[in-house]
Amino acid sequence: MQDIEALRFPIGDFVYGQSFTDDDTKQHIAVIDELPVKLTESVGKWGDDRLDTPYRPGGWTVRQLVHHVADSHMNAYVRTKLALTELNPTISPYEEGEWAKLPDSELPIAPSLVLLKSLHLRWVTILESLTDADLQRTYYHPGSQRTFAIREVIALYAWHSEHHYQHAFRLAERNGWEEKYV
Structure with missing residues (x-):
């Protein structure tokens, strides 16, 4: 069995x-732009047996992980827009572990994969348009x-994207499911 920390943080922890x-x-x-396609190609055709397997x-x-990514990135998108339209707004935190227990976390993953595709299209459109001054705008957590400055938020969510993608990818590797990744 692998070290539990390596399973928790397959690409290391984010450094603030x-x-x-x-x-x-x-x-x-x-x-961030690539995540929806990458995640869909990786786990989009998995059956319930694989989807209901914990990554560690x-x-x-x-x-739950796929639904979490959708929840988290929706929050990040809204926080980005708040930071761009208000002066250092105080954002609302949320209890991600509690959100993962809500009934929608048991749904098929297709709605969250579609949501991520649409959400990331909108989010990336904004992110690619930002000036240096925009990237320095902030919100308070x-x-x-x-x-947090938006530039750091972008780095954090790039890390978050790869972090959770690697959870699924490495689970597939450990279980001999990697043929789904070709």
Whole structure:
């Protein structure tokens, strides 16, 4: 069995407070842009047996993970728009673990995959249009008691995209399901 931390954080933890160049930000936006297709191609045809498999002991199932990504990225999209239209707004945190227990987390994943495709189209359209001044706009997160600049938020959600994609991908590798990734 693999180390539980490697299963929890397959690409490592996100490091806050870094500086990002314009090229870094373009790459981060590309990762966000690619996620819906990448995730759909990876898990979109999985049956319930695979979707209801936790990606690690004590972790969410792949089904919950897909719905979580949709929930999280909807929140990030709204927070981005708030930061662009208000002066350092205080955003509303949410209890992601509790959201993952709600009845919609048991639905088929197709609605969340379609939602991600549409959401990311809108989100990436905004992200690609941002000026340097826009990328410096901020919001305040009362849960972490931190102010986030949009440039860092973009990096965080690029990491979040790959982080959860890798949960599913590595589960498939461990179980010999990787033929779904060709």
